[in-house]
Amino acid sequence: MDSKVEMRSLLQIASEKKGLLIVASLFSVISSLLQIAPFVSVYIIVQELLQHAGNPAGADQALILYWGIFALVALIGALVALYIGGMCSHIAAFRILYELRVWLTEHIAKVPMGYHTSTATGELKKIIEVSVEKIEKFIAHQLPDIVSAVMIPILLIGYLFWMNWSLALVLLVPIGIGFWLQSKLFGSASGQQAYREFQHAVENMNATGVEYIRGMPVVKIFGIKADSFLTFKQAVVEYRNISLRITDLYKIPYGLFYVIVSSLFTFVVPVGILLSSGNAGSQSFAITFLLFIILTPSLSVPLLKLMFVGSGMREVVENNKRIEAVFAEAIVMEPSSPQVPTAYDITFKNVSFAYERTTSKNFKPILKDVQFMAKAGEMTALVGPSGGGKSTIASLLLRFWDVQEGEIAIGGVSLRDMGTEMLMDKISFVFQDVHLFYDTIEANIRMGNIDASEAEVIAAAKTACCHEFITKLAQGYATKIGEGGTYLSGGEAQRIAIARALLKNAPILVLDEATAYADAENEKKIQGALVELVKGKTVIMIAHRLSTIRAAEQILVVQKGEIVERGTHDELRALSGLYEQMWQAHISSASWKLGVKESTLTDRKKEGSSHESLLY
Numbered sequence: 326m327d328s329k330v331e332m333r334s335l336l337q338i339a340s341e342k343k344g345l346l347i348v349a350s351l352f353s354v355i356s357s358l359l360q361i362a363p364f365v366s367v368y369i370i371v372q373e374l375l376q377h378a379g380n381p382a383g384a385d386q387a388l389i390l391y392w393g394i395f396a397l398v399a400l401i402g403a404l405v406a407l408y409i410g411g412m413c414s415h416i417a418a419f420r421i422l423y424e425l426r427v428w429l430t431e432h433i434a435k436v437p438m439g440y441h442t443s444t445a446t447g448e449l450k451k452i453i454e455v456s457v458e459k460i461e462k463f464i465a466h467q468l469p470d471i472v473s474a475v476m477i478p479i480l481l482i483g484y485l486f487w488m489n490w491s492l493a494l495v496l497l498v499p500i501g502i503g504f505w506l507q508s509k510l511f512g513s514a515s516g517q518q519a520y521r522e523f524q525h526a527v528e529n530m531n532a533t534g535v536e537y538i539r540g541m542p543v544v545k546i547f548g549i550k551a552d553s554f555l556t557f558k559q560a561v562v563e564y565r566n567i568s569l570r571i572t573d574l575y576k577i578p579y580g581l582f583y584v585i586v587s588s589l590f591t592f593v594v595p596v597g598i599l600l601s602s603g604n605a606g607s608q609s610f611a612i613t614f615l616l617f618i619i620l621t622p623s624l625s626v627p628l629l630k631l632m633f634v635g636s637g638m639r640e641v642v643e644n645n646k647r648i649e650a651v652f653a654e655a656i657v658m659e660p661s662s663p664q665v666p667t668a669y670d671i672t673f674k675n676v677s678f679a680y681e682r683t684t685s686k687n688f689k690p691i692l693k694d695v696q697f698m699a700k701a702g703e704m705t706a707l708v709g710p711s712g713g714g715k716s717t718i719a720s721l722l723l724r725f726w727d728v729q730e731g732e733i734a735i736g737g738v739s740l741r742d743m744g745t746e747m748l749m750d751k752i753s754f755v756f757q758d759v760h761l762f763y764d765t766i767e768a769n770i771r772m773g774n775i776d777a778s779e780a781e782v783i784a785a786a787k788t789a790c791c792h793e794f795i796t797k798l799a800q801g802y803a804t805k806i807g808e809g810g811t812y813l814s815g816g817e818a819q820r821i822a823i824a825r826a827l828l829k830n831a832p833i834l835v836l837d838e839a840t841a842y843a844d845a846e847n848e849k850k851i852q853g854a855l856v857e858l859v860k861g862k863t864v865i866m867i868a869h870r871l872s873t874i875r876a877a878e879q880i881l882v883v884q885k886g887e888i889v890e891r892g893t894h895d896e897l898r899a900l901s902g903l904y905e906q907m908w909q910a911h912i913s914s915a916s917w918k919l920g921v922k923e924s925t926l927t928d929r930k931k932e933g934s935s936h937e938s939l940l941y
């Protein structure tokens with residue numbers, strides 16, 4: 326995206342509130358003009374006094390009083406206009422700010438859910454907060470400033486040309502040099518590159534700084550010296566180097582611009598003196614010369630503003646680029662009339678998938694031609710070596726990503742034709758990393774079904790074996806989770822998530838390592854809760870502990886993105902392949918626990934199962 330396109334989209338945002346911004350800019354110009362008006366008053370008063378220099382008492386008192394009052398009124402008017410202009414630009418800016426944040430959050434809600442797992446939450450938060458805030462700064466302050474900084478010099482120079490064109494021509498020389506320096510400063514490729522590098526260095530320093538602070542426990546435990554935390558140190562050094570380079574690059578053009586534009590006056594004086602020798606004795610030239618001396622300092626102020634607008638604008642362009650990048654993220658296509666599945670069997674038909682786009686250099690297919698059917702009301706388990714693609718299969722069923730090849734359907738209806746809302750209505754999921762919101766325990770469970778009664782929430786909590794620990798908390802179900810509230814263990818959080826899923830009572834259930842955090846005691850409780858949860862549902866279950874999925878009607882062994890074996894536990898064992906190897910490994914790792922008799926999901930589902938089910 327080149328910078329012209331970036332600015333166009335920025336101005337497009339601003340044009341949404343065109344009316345208010347025009348009024349703001351207009352008042353900004355009026356205010357600037359009124360601020361100059363007292364100089365005109367002074368000029369006229371001085372003119373009157375000079376004309377009566379020999380006899381000051383002969384000066385027109387009424388005229389002097391009139392222009393004195395005019396100057397006062399103009400100053401008050403300038404403040405009022407500044408206030409009105411500022412109000413208009415701020416109202417426009419905050420409305421745009423609001424709308425931009427709403428658009429952004431709406432757009433973020435429509436992108437594939439997988440985007441949120443691969444994009445740092447901090448990065449998104451920064452875009453929604455900081456980048457949007459910079460746009461506000463641009464619209465509320467810089468846009469009216471640009472208008473007045475451009476209009477005032479044009480009007481003033483026009484007026485001065487009208488008064489004396491040859492003297493006014495002198496002013497164009499330093500102004501021209503000033504603008505040339507401006508374009509050298511901010512417009513050159515090396516200047517822009519340096520600014521980008523500076524931005525990057527700031528971000529890098531922030532990111533590595535946060536990482537350094539977050540990693541402090543590791544630094545302390547392993548006795549790593551701060552000096553050896555190289556990445557952060559390098560980021561700080563890089564920041565220092567680029568800051569020095571920018572200072573070096575900008576010092577001459579910046580200094581010269583500042584000096585030249587602030588001293589327009591010094592260009593006018595010698596030329597004025599030179600011209601006055603040709604107009605010897607001309608009182609009118611002397612008065613005009615005086616006007617130039619009075620007015621030229623007023624020209625410097627808006628011109629200097631333009632310099633800061635230039636640097637501020639670069640900042641806004643960079644932030645706008647980030648906002649645009651979020652908007653450029655493709656959204657999940659939703660059907661115009663979502664189809665409702667009437668059955669809940671799940672089919673994966675020739676599904677191939679890669680996280681990166683096929684055009685990307687890092688393209689790495691994760692799933693290759695995956696094909697299976699999970700029958701309604703049955704449990705299909707996904708097992709296999711780490712990194713094989715089990716969680717990816719579950720994420721695709723939840724439409725965290727859209728498949729690149731093949732199709733996923735529920736009851737014969739493709740996920741794409743069902744729409745996300747309908748899909749979410751039909752699926753519950755419990756993951757290893759449970760996300761609980763900064764809210765009460767009750768609200769967290771109720772998310773499964775916001776219309777549920779209190780009794781239903783408690784019933785779900787009881788079935789999920791969390792009622793007991795909740796009631797032991799000082800505020801029971803009203804206890805807040807997280808900062809300022811209570812912290813739950815991994816196992817407790819998982820049981821809350823199960824209660825939430827129970828309350829939702831969706832026909833399809835996805836469980837990804839739902840018992841991962843549980844110790845022996847909790848595992849038993851969670852298994853008990855799961856028995857209730859899975860009843861009559863189509864279940865896709867991922868588990869590393871093979872004992873938990875022994876009773877599954879179908880077990881799929883996933884390795885390197887492919888289903889390499891499929892069948893029931895007994896069928897797979899009989900194959901003597903990968904599953905059998907995994908099972909043997911599982912038994913030997915569990916055998917040291919012999920004697921710890923725990924009931925598992927398997928035991929509850931299959932009464933009288935073989936002794937191996939008791940091994941775990």
Ligand SMILES: Nc1ncnc2c1ncn2[C@@H]1O[C@H](COP(=O)(O)OP(=O)(O)OP(=O)(O)O)[C@@H](O)[C@H]1O
Nearest residue numbers: 442443680691709710711712713714715716717718
């Ligand atoms: N968001 C992502 N972006 C890019 N690659 C990813 C992403 N998530 C997973 N992967 C890659 O996809 C592959 C399969 O990962 P997946 O999590 O599906 O495996 P898994 O079988 O569930 O592993 P585990 O048993 O360890 O949880 C891995 O190589 C992983 O690095």
